[in-house]
Amino acid sequence: MTTTTTESAGPMAPIFRSMDKTIGTHWEETMTEMSRTMMVSLNARLLAQMGLSQDTTDPIAFLDSACGAGPATQELFKAVPREVLEKSEVICADGSPMMVELVERRIREEGWDGAKARVLDAMDSGLAENSLTHIVIGLGLHLIPRPDKTIKDVVRILKPGGVFGCITPHIDHIGWVADVKSAFASFPFHAPFEEKNRAQVHDVGRWYDEHWVQRYLQENGFEDVKTCLESGTVSVRDARHWLDVFGPVVALIVSSEWSSELREEHGLEELRGLIGEHLEGKVHGTESVTEENPVLTLVKKHNLINTPSNFSNATAFNENDQLFLSNLTGKVEELSESYEKAANQQDHSARSGLAIAGWKPGSDPLAQAVQWSSIDFEYANPPKKTSQQSPVFNANTSFQRWADKNNLVHDARGFATYLQEEAKALLEKNIQVKLLLETCKWRTTRVRLRVRLWSSV
Incomplete structure (x- = not known):
């Protein structure tokens, strides 16, 4: 089998290194939440497939490459005994300094003792040859501009008998595509959206095809290549949450498929607003940024002691x-x-x-x-x-x-005080109080996620 590589493989790197722009100022919370929710089962199963578990007794040299918020390392510290990890080398590496700073904070706050975070290029890490026992690339090879260079670097730095594991989206991972397509169609101006395979952002290889990946890894020197299809769902709470999860992908489409004139005329903030408006009919509950819960408003009005959770x-x-x-x-x-x-x-x-x-x-x-x-x-x-x-x-x-x-009321007068005070005010004004019950309707949307997990010895 032969593969064709190009020097200009994709413009995605700047997009995925600027989460503060594509997600917003709360990008760290979003990335950490995704690591702790939708990424848990994928990484836990991959590590198990790589032979890392409570039965691991020998120290390891582990690289979480293109680590993002560190979901693989997060699961490593759940899977492998602490006494083993204390004697091991654990490196979290990403090309984005912002991501590395986030992972450094998680290392401190979540007790990943011994782990270190470094800014490294997955295509040319600069790490020593034959130095690592385990390397993981979770949801990265479909984004990295030259995954062929990444695999060559993995082969170089992995010890003989070492284990490589990766996660890539399957070609059927298209649930979010329908949302973007319908949202773009709803814009009050023409918004280009190409009909193409969106399981990867570059044209180097077929990382969404398990048969191609198996052959490619074998041809690059890997043995005992095992593949596993994992199906699941990504729960989307509301339109704002959808934008947090898929905002970087929208930014990538706009960056690579829209003209500079159109991008200048319609910025990302405008697009986020239009997409959010469109999704309100599909995903229940667009959380208000400014409109306070009326219960909290009344609690403050009557000076009940409360503390933000x-x-x-x-x-x-x-x-x-x-x-x-x-x-x-x-x-x-x-x-x-x-x-x-x-x-x-x-x-x-x-x-x-x-x-x-x-x-x-x-x-x-x-x-x-x-x-x-x-x-x-x-x-x-x-x-x-x-x-x-x-x-x-x-x-x-x-x-x-x-x-x-989310405020906790802990006033000695009791939580019901605000109701009593409001009722008293209404009665003093001789206003007839009626309780109106309305039927609430809601809908939830689940985005189907299908991925392939590969591990190789």
Whole structure:
């Protein structure tokens, strides 16, 4: 087999290195959330396929290349015993200094002891020959302009008998394409959108074709190449969340397929607004940036003591010591995934529905604490008395309608004070109080994600 390579393979690098422009000022939170949610299962399965698990006993030399927010390293610190990683070398590398700074912060805050973040070019890392036992490139080879150079560099720096693993989108990974196409068609001006394969952004190879990839890796010296098709869904909460997840792709299309005149006339901020307006009819609940939840407004009006919740600063302890933040967030992710599965079932109690979906806290104290915080505390009822659908209507009537603020009222007068004070004011004005109940309707959109996972020895 032969492949044709070109020197000008794609303009995507600047787009994916400027997340503050393509996503917004909250890009770090978005990338970290994606790492902790949609990227978890993909990377966990890839590492298992590469032989990295709790049974790993020998120190490793691990490179997370084109690491992004570090989802592969995140799962590595869950999969491999800490005592092994303490003796190992773990490198998180990305060509974007912004991404490297984000990963450095995660290393500090999430307890990835011993891991180091470096700015390196995946096409020419400059690392020593035969120096690494494991290399991962997660969702990168379809974006890197010259993946052929990247593979040559992997072969150079991987030790004999080392393991390489990668994740690339399958050709059927097109759920987001329909949204972009329909959004562009709704613009009040002509917005070019080429009909073409969008599983990769360059023309070097066929990284969306598992048969081609297997042959290509074998021809480049890899043995025992194994492929695995993973199917799943990416949950999109609302139009703003869709823009956070797919905003960089939209920016890439505009950068590569629109004329400079059209780009100058219609900037990314305008496009984000138009796409958001279009998606309101497809994805329920466009979160308001400024419109405050009326309950919080009334709480402030009547001077009830309240404190903004900061879940990124949560702390958890077991019977011995403080836990790493990743232990807590990992357990929260497990519960969230179980809730997603339960949402598609016939309604049960939260306890029954979550158990059917695989959530069984049993004697795990951390799981019990997460469940108590998410159900008993949140809904003032234990799981056996709470509907499994409670999080759905709770989110739709709060975060997906009003500004993303979550304040805890802890006033000695009690939370109901604001209702009592409002009722008193209305009665003093002799206004007849009526309660109007409206039927709420919502829709959710799920973007289907199909990817291929490859690992090679």
